[in-house]
Amino acid sequence: MKRTIRTTALTVGALVGALGLQAGPAQADTTAPRIDLRVLVVSDGGPATDAIAAELAAAGTPYTEIDLTNSDRPTIDAAFLADTVDGRPRARFQAVVLPDDNPFATGSAEMAALSAYEQTYAVPQVDAYTYARPQAGLQVPSSGGYSGSIDGVRAQVTAAGKAGPFGYLDGAVPFEDNSPTAGESYAYLSSPAPGADFTPYVQAPIPGTTTQGSLIGEYRHEGRRELVVTFVYNQYQQQFRLLARGIVEWMTGGVHLGASRNYFAVHVDDVFAADDRWDTRLDCTPGDVDCAGAAGTPSPIRMTPADVDYATAWQDSHDFTLDLVYNGSGSVDQREDNDGVDLLADKLIADRDRFRWVNHTYTHAFLGCEQNVTVVPWTCQTNADGSTKWVDRATIDHEIATNRAWGQAAGLPLQTDELVTGEHSGLRILPQQPQDNPYLAPALADDGVKWLASDNSRDPAQRRVGPATTVSRYPMNVFYNAGHATEQVDEYNWLYTSRAQGGSGICEDNPATTTCLPAPLDTATGYGDYIVPLETRTALGHVLSNDPKPHFIHQSNLAEDRLAYPVLSGVLDGYDALFADNTPVVNLRMKDIGTELQRRAAWKSALTAGQVTAYRIGDTVAVQAPDGTAVTATLPGGTTLGGNAFGSAYAGEVSGWTVSDGNALTYTLPSATTAPAAGPRAKAAATAPAPRTEVPAGVSEQVPFTPDH
Incomplete structure (x- = not known):
């Protein structure tokens, strides 16, 4: 079943106030934000953020990676995260992936900037692998939870997960146990912290109890949304491969460049x-x-x-x-x-x-x-x-x-x-x-x-x-x-x-x-x-x-x-x-496999060359790519392109390739579709595509690849 996400809309005046901008004449939707279709991945070199980055790359979903171990990396501040294009506020990233719920030092200005950015633009955050604790909406394992190996555990998608981002799964999520002598999966299993607005999406039994502990869940707090993941994984493990699609669909609200399907010939x-x-x-x-x-x-x-x-x-x-x-x-x-x-x-x-x-x-x-x-x-x-x-x-x-x-x-x-x-x-x-x-x-x-x-x-x-x-x-x-x-x-x-x-x-x-x-x-x-x-x-x-x-x-x-x-x-x-x-x-x-691989290579080349611009304003997505480039996107069911139905159905959404004629491709999302919601958000009608503003110097521009493993 296709999910819908409830949200509240922010008035233009409230958005202007939140951004500290000069208020102008009252004009409906003229300063609604532009959200670029690009993901910010903040990596500590660990396998979890690497796995999510690999999933984005394989699908052809653009992302920018910041390596926290690199002393020359750019500072994540308000100017890095957002700016204004043609008088319209622009969020450079539609989602943020962090190694954990706060990988920066206590009181970090960078975490404060990210939090404010997420609140202002309703940008969701994925905590790729974090310890169960109240700051992530969960009780610490010592309060009746569990921390340790979950090799061979058969986790389950909850009713909320099936109705939400993991609706493409039947329910079971088996964790690998390929070797009796090697630990393969470590996790923290616990219940939501008292008073926390936390919804488990994937959970497993806490050993020795009849209670289910969360492995993936959504934590809403302070006008923000976090997807809290409490087990470690790498990009090749079956449990991650099963859940990767849902992680991406959750953080993008089902609106992103690139596509992923499961093939066998x-x-x-x-x-x-x-x-x-x-x-x-x-x-x-x-x-x-x-x-x-x-x-x-x-x-x-x-x-x-x-x-x-x-x-x-x-x-x-x-x-x-x-x-x-x-x-x-x-x-x-x-x-x-x-x-x-x-x-x-x-x-x-x-x-x-x-x-x-x-x-x-x-x-x-x-x-x-x-x-x-x-x-x-x-x-x-x-x-x-x-x-x-x-x-x-x-x-x-x-x-x-x-x-x-x-x-x-x-x-x-x-x-x-x-x-x-x-x-x-x-x-x-x-x-x-x-x-x-x-x-x-x-x-x-x-x-x-x-x-x-x-x-x-x-x-x-x-x-x-x-x-x-x-x-x-x-x-x-x-x-x-x-x-x-x-x-x-x-x-x-x-x-x-x-x-x-x-x-x-x-x-x-x-x-x-x-x-x-x-x-x-x-x-x-x-x-x-x-x-x-x-x-x-x-x-x-x-x-x-x-x-x-x-x-x-x-x-x-x-x-x-x-x-x-x-x-x-x-x-x-x-x-x-x-x-x-x-x-x-x-x-x-x-021949169809060959065509798919050929299109992916051309798409990767266009992204590498910085020739693709894509963003969302309200219920409209605009994509600019060179003439003759096959553009790939995943969007909600009911999306139209030029008045015609877009793509073919898969995993609760629609996806497909569209060959660009050099003009902007304009996709109209179904009217019931909303942007990922946590705090304030502005909604606007589409305007003509704005010129692309380059990502700040020093940022690693990652592009799709298909790993052989």
Whole structure:
């Protein structure tokens, strides 16, 4: 349910008096304040303020950071916080984030300036992590509360939280407990102080009592509003990821630049082909370039028609669509070996409209350098002059065009400008191939490819390759060469245990990037007990991080033991248990993901260059951005732009992209929408956009980024 916040309006005369301005002729709304859509983050270098800053950055919400540990930082005073633009009072920041309820010295002039600013302009304050005490509206823990670890605690959103900023959650907020030997979450749980105007939004049981203690709540006092958070967190912990949206929506009143959604897409590579199988005797995969094959090696793994039925039923039960990334030659080879029969292809083609389809090249050929596989690891072959011997343009073109033609003949509903090369080949691969195949870009141009998949573990940043833009994909640690759980665990043990434990030792040779298992997993239980929960948590972390990048698995993971489904179901079922129906997982195809990432990069660039001005006056929001820039914003439901409904609904609000024509974009908020209220506030009709006034020198202008973690 969309929240409304009750407030009281300040008359223009009262505002003028509060600001100490010269009173002029009585004119309705002419001096109502302009509130810039920017957040002030005052940081002490701790994880809590860093986490909120990261949330703003990922969403594309502008903020200014003041580092309290920097002796050269600007002073936070009245002049820093507010000024006048074209005769109109201007608040430079729509919200303030502090490390705690008062990070300054007792009697600090800076805290006094912030308090007066918040009172005058009804600007809310977030206490990112503070001790429960009367100054924050709570009793001290010694008065019947609790301070200590809350690892594994299942907190709950209160009725007020659901009706307010956390209405996108179903109610439960589980706190992580990933390690029995390490403390992960410390909190203060207590009740509101006697007489305090304090409303808990998220709370958990106080140990040893039947009383609930607040973890997040709103404290109203002295004409100010504070969101009081009493547990410590970092930006990657699930509990913060669940609550981050609500923190931002509370402090911005649901009116801000930037947007955040929860994305999940899964690419299934090698469809129609067969994947080689891990050999538990050789500890490698016969058929792979790094494995010397032997007679009697295991049979390859290939889906069956029954696996297709299972996939479609699973999709229907989860309201989700898989992207099938196909190699047409796999079916051609199957028919040649089976008197023209390929039951799998017949079934997939009959059910083709149940999936999305992506070209994966015809034979899954390696399209980078020509490989020398007589050595381990493989190397690039060279010409007589020592230069790299590359797979030529004609071969790359043949792989792309032939597979496309095969798919079109089969009636697959393709987007012909999408491509995933075999092993992401053609793109640089360190250390053997430090540059792209120079023939890749021309071949992509030949075939009209605009979106090219890359491996996020090797090539995470979106970049151009000729006419194409890359879309990084997260590899799931469900191995392509395992059809059975015992094979997956055997290979996992080989990769992630030391030599002394019978493993490869890769983990001990690369401690900065790989952690060794303390002991080999049980091949009978290790997959379900260890690997599935770990991979589920990792993937769900991406989903909750406003990260649209797709994940990829292989067709073998949908065959035999169908190893992918426990992880995929874990992500989606776990998500559904946490979020309300108004906040569904967004399941985009590859080109739409690429477009989203591309727009974010352009938006970040515009913010970095200081080319965006945005502010609110009353029920109107104005945004000025360069011609052709896609502007992103999150606003209350019912907002209009140019007389038309703006955005699409998500998490109780509306958000979306609008391409600027160089003129100001003017959004009209629904008349019932009010600014965050605590003390006085002025309300006015919109005026023409005022010139942008730069943030004072010495302030760190932070802009969006998408962390890879």
